[in-house]
């Protein structure tokens with residue numbers, strides 16, 4: 001993410017329902033412990049400032065959303081946005097998504113996995129830090145329900161091509177399916193902050209949708 005000063009979080013805001021650590025995730029996994037009900041679960045890898053989580057949780061109250069964000073200051077900001085809006089169907093865990101997928105989420109536990117602009121490290125030498133590698137792709141396929149969806153968007157063409165190749169080679173995933181770009185109906189009508197930033201700069205967003213067979 002950019003280095004601009006982040007919005008200050010109101011210290012009186014209670015983040016206890018919306019901000020979690022890896023240790024606080026129930027093992028064995030039970031989404032009901034976090035959200036107090038049984039509902040379809042969608043997972044976002046790399047939530048950043050949390051625009052996707054806020055908008056999706058408000059628009060689809062029948063679905064629960066778990067954001068995974070490795071940077072504590074962004075996770076706090078995303079959680080604060082959820083707490084401010086009183087959204088009880090979304091939470092953010094401060095963790096490496098690779099660990100949450102591998103260690104916590106069981107087979108067929110998610111209806112969708114969202115990965116938007118996952119690459120803050122665009123330099124050649126930083127590619128090894130990328131989250132979307134073979135073990136994570138295999139875990140994504142394992143964690144999705146049959147018929148579940150994987151959404152992968154980025155502004156980095158080379159990362160997009162590499163990830164699409166990886167998903168095509170991952171047993172159980174089918175795609176890529178085309179995702180058309182929708183015009184923004186209002187100034188915040190973007191999937192994420194990075195989509196907004198990329199499109200306002202007139203740059204290309206590469207989007208792919210895969211489905212679990």
Ligand SMILES: C[S@@+](CC[C@H](N)C(=O)[O-])C[C@H]1O[C@@H](n2cnc3c(N)ncnc32)[C@H](O)[C@@H]1O
Pocket residue numbers: 001045046047048049068069070071074095096097098115116117118119120131192193194195
């Ligand atoms: C470029 S930002 C995009 C944020 C948001 N998805 C958006 O589109 O506005 C990438 C985010 O992914 C997070 N991230 C990178 N690797 C991660 C990992 N292994 N697990 C969880 N989050 C990760 C970064 O900390 C950063 O907040």
